[in-house]
Amino acid sequence: MIKASDIPFLPRGVRCQFDRVRGVEVLLGPERVLMLDDIGKAVLGRVDGQASVDMIAEGLAKDYDAPKAMILEDVLAYLGDLFDKRLVECAHG
Amino acid sequence: MVNPPIAMLAELTHRCPLACPYCSNPTELIGKDAELTTDQWADVFRQAADMGVLQLHLSGGEPAARTDLIDLVIAAREAGLYTNLITSGIGLTPKRLEALDAAGLDHIQLSLQGVTAQIADRIGGYKGGYDRKMHVAEHIARIGFPLTLNAVMHRENLDDLEATLDMALRLGARRIEVACVQFQGWALENRAALQPSLEQVNAAKGTVAEAIERLRGQLVIDFVPPDYYSDFPKACMNGWGSTGLNVTPDGTVLPCHAAETIPHLEFANVTRQPLKEIWYGSDAFNAYRGTDWLPDLCQSCERVEIDFGGCRCQAMAVLGDASATDPVCRKSPGRAALDAMLVQDTNPLDVPEFVYRRL
């Protein structure tokens, strides 16, 4: 389970890369290729091993001018799913 | 419309110190002299990346049997590919592992023949192999490579599933593939010795379902159930010529590793034709692309975009017709042939010795 205070990061063996053939950002991991949509790109673009989930949601809420509570819920769901697939890890903040 | 491929499996060599009776290599193995050179492979990797391949699986045989493995990993990373090494571990010294680390290898997939030396060495046909593998696994963990354990399961080791999952945790694997043997190539020759029983399969399914819940966020478990006990076929290769391709040690380009078992197909070679042309234009890749060529049974079925009629090589192997509905399918008239084989296979009075893979 992932909490708002956790600090997510991409573990070794997982990375984002621009796919120059398809013109999209992709997340690459063991036997996994995820083509990132705008939401994925916005969230993972802020996963830097420094920002907590809460801070990521705060930044996105500002950028998209949307209520933070709602964004936080979405970010937790999105990162939680990647966490279950072991594509994201967390330091406990 | 044909999409660019996402993944490429490079069979760097067919050489391997092990002799697993379910090896996915063809029964006619390619010798060392015919293998592509370092430069030829590096060129194939660049071509693959240029046409949209994102993930490269370096496989074999045993890829560590190539003395230029480090250079090949460097070339793959330079091409921008996510690079995965599929290995038995034999031939990977601590020093070589460190060099692979420096070369930028992304991930290691370690095969597991069994959870004790006794069974693992019997299956691999190589005494001392298990101990060596465990030693390699320690160094993989020390260096911090992301690790997937690739456990091939069958009659002789399916009952050890719990211990297999425990081993994945102990070795620090992030992921385990519990892959029940698929009956192609050598495995097909050993079908009767490898086929699990219904009881084993049901127990394994229960164990997997429970473990997926218990280990969520800790260990990713991908389960490949045994075909013959399924009601519907697998979406083999996600659809022929749709996402992946396979290059053999001599540069032959295949839509799947077993495609050469289909006798009427001719396969192009990347030393004579650009990879891109082969992917988009060759007869072998276009033979079973999409769903238009499928029998009516599949074309009118609601699962057609889920399994694409299943595996061509299995239809070939069991029914002698590569364009038939996969005989695993309960709707297929070919299912009776598969069921008859299953009855034969699971007759306990009749278990043959292994035929080990060899050059």
Ligand code: SF4
């Ligand atoms: S399946 Fe066994 S024999 Fe075949 S390549 Fe892998 S380790 Fe070698």
Ligand code: SF4
């Ligand atoms: S009939 Fe064809 S498409 Fe339908 S489930 Fe069977 S194999 Fe798949």
